[in-house]
Amino acid sequence: MTDTRTRLHAVLTDLADVVGGIRDDQWRARTPCSEFDVAALADHVVGWSTTFAAGYADPEGRAPGGPTEVGGDRADAIRDAADRMDEALAAGAAQRPLSLGGAAMPGEMALSMILWEYQVHGWDLATALGRPWSPDEAGLEESLAFAPMMLTDDYQGEGKPFAPRVPVADDASAMDRLVAVSGRDPRWS
Template identity: 80%
Template sequence: MSDTRTHLHAVLTDLADLVGTVHDDEWRAPTPCTEFDVSALVDHVTGWSTTFAAGYADPEGRAPSGPTPVEGDRDAAIRAAADRLDAALAGGAAARPLFLGEAAMPGKMALSMILWEYQVHGWDLATALGRPWDPDEEGLKASLEFAPMLLTEDYQGEGKIFAPRVPVPDSAPPMDRLVAMSGRAPR
């Protein structure tokens, strides 16, 4: 868990840095996550990072059931969520379930899901902006092991929540394999 915690804090910090680079003329640019332009994607990652942090920080693991609206400086909000989440995890919060509304998920499993989501959404944003995105390879490998548990036929394919997998060679870099598994063309 401490490795996942470390990887997640780094990914969120890098994501906050990336959000801080968005220029005024880039907010409406499309992203590889086709349901979001840059502005909507930043709202999504900011709102959910704040929600996840609140849930892990809550003594009973209860988070709001949806993304928390964030006004103002979104890169600062992501940094604050990263720090709050990291402090809660340091205190053992991943040992209890995380509740989003009444739905619960084991804390460690939710943490792996959050890491995967932010690695991929970071790539979405970096790709849309033409900026680099280079999460730690060990964290990517952990997500490559975890993501197939979520990306099943029930949830992935035409007309489903996740786009179909994109074929890539087994020798492709871990980030390329992860985004391809998540339904995006890496290049």
């Protein structure tokens, strides 16, 4: 759990830098996450990172039922969420369930899900903006082992939250394999 926690903090910190570098002319650009443009995806990652941080910081592990609306500087909001989550996780928050609305999942499982989500959404934003994105290789491999457990037929395919898997070469990079299993084309432009 310590490695996942450390990796998540690094991913969120890097994501804050990507979000902080969005130029005025880029907010309406398309992203590989087809349902979101840059502005909507930035709001999504800010809202959910803040929600997850609130849930882990809550003594009962209760998060708001949906993404938190955050005003102000998006990059600062992500950094704040990263720090709040890291502090709560260091104090053992992943040892209890994380409740989102009416649903709960084991805290460590939620942590793995959050790491995967922000590795992929970080790639979505960085790719849309023409920026580099290179999370820790061990963290990518961790998410490659985790993601298929979450991406069941109920969640992945046409008209579902995740697009169908994209075929890639067996020797593709871990980042390319992770975005492909998550329904994105690593060659997107």
